[in-house]
Amino acid sequence: MRAYGFSEAGGPEKETFLDVPVPDPGPGELLVRVRAAGVNPGDWRLREGTYGVAGPAVLGREVAGTVTAVGAGVTGFSVGDEVFGGCPGMVGGWAEQALVTASFAARRPDSVSPEEAAVLPVASGTAYDALDNLGLSAGQTLLVNGAGGGVGVPTVQLARARGINVVGVASPAKHDLVAGFGATPVAYGDGVLDRVRAAAPNGVDAVFDLVGGEALRTVAGLVEDRSKLLSIADKTLVAELGGRTVERDRSTAVLDSLARLVVSGELDPCVKQVRPLDEAGAALAEVEHGHVVGKVVLVP
Known part of the structure; x- marks a missing residue:
C-alpha cells in the first residue's frame, strides 16, 4: 500500500512516499482503513530522530477509519466499526491502512466527522490528561x-467546560482565536508577567506550558506549588x-469523553485544513514552521 514517511532520520529532504505491506494486527490491535489522519509536531x-526511530518509517500518530481486521484478544470492536484512535508506537497513520491500539481507540459517533475525530487522540487527549493531572476545580x-x-486550543476549551x-x-x-474559546489572551515577551497579573489579579493556580525554554522559566514562578506546573515542551527544564510532564492516559474512556464533548458542542476540534495524502509533505512543513492555526488533517 502507499504511505508517507521518511527513509532515514533527518530533515524534510528525508521524507518520501513509501510502498509498504499492509500490516497484520497483532494482539490488542485493530487494522483500520484510514479515512483521515492528524498532523502533529511530533511527526x-x-x-x-528525536524519538530514536532511524527509519524507514511511516509517519502519523492518530487516525479515524473503518475497522478491517481485529487482532487477538481484542473485545468491543468488530470489522466494519467506525473508530478513531492512536497508532502503536505513535507512528503509521499516513497510509491507506493503519494499525490502531485497541485500548486507545473508540467508536466514532455519527455526528463527529472522520476529520474531527482523527485529531482528538494526540492534542485533545494530551489536554484532557493535563487537566486531570492538575486537578483544578471550577473557579x-x-x-x-x-x-x-x-x-x-483544546486545553482552553476543556478547561472552560470544567468551569x-x-x-x-x-x-x-x-x-x-483564544478569546473566542473563552480565555483571556495575553502576549508573549517582555512584560508578560505584568500582563498575566493584570488578567488574573488573584493569581493563577496552575501553569500548563507548551513552549519551553525561557518562556517556561519566566512563568514558572507564578505558582508556588510546583505540582501545579506542567510542561510537554521542555521535560528537562x-x-x-520542580514541575513535571503530563502523565498520559491513552484510554478508550478518554476518547469517549472527548467525542461526547464534541457532540455537545463544548469542544471544537478546530480542523482548519483537510488535504490529500499527496500533500503530506507540504502539510507537515506548515506544522513544522509553526504557521498553522488549528489542526491539519490528511485524507488518503
Missing part, C-alpha cells in the same frame, strides 16, 4: 503558555524547576 520530531485559574497552538478560568499566552495573531 516532524519523529522524522528528525480556579489556569495559565496556558502557548494557548494558540495545537494542544493549547476553570483561563489566561492564555499566545501570539497576537491568535488572540481572537520543567523537572529542574
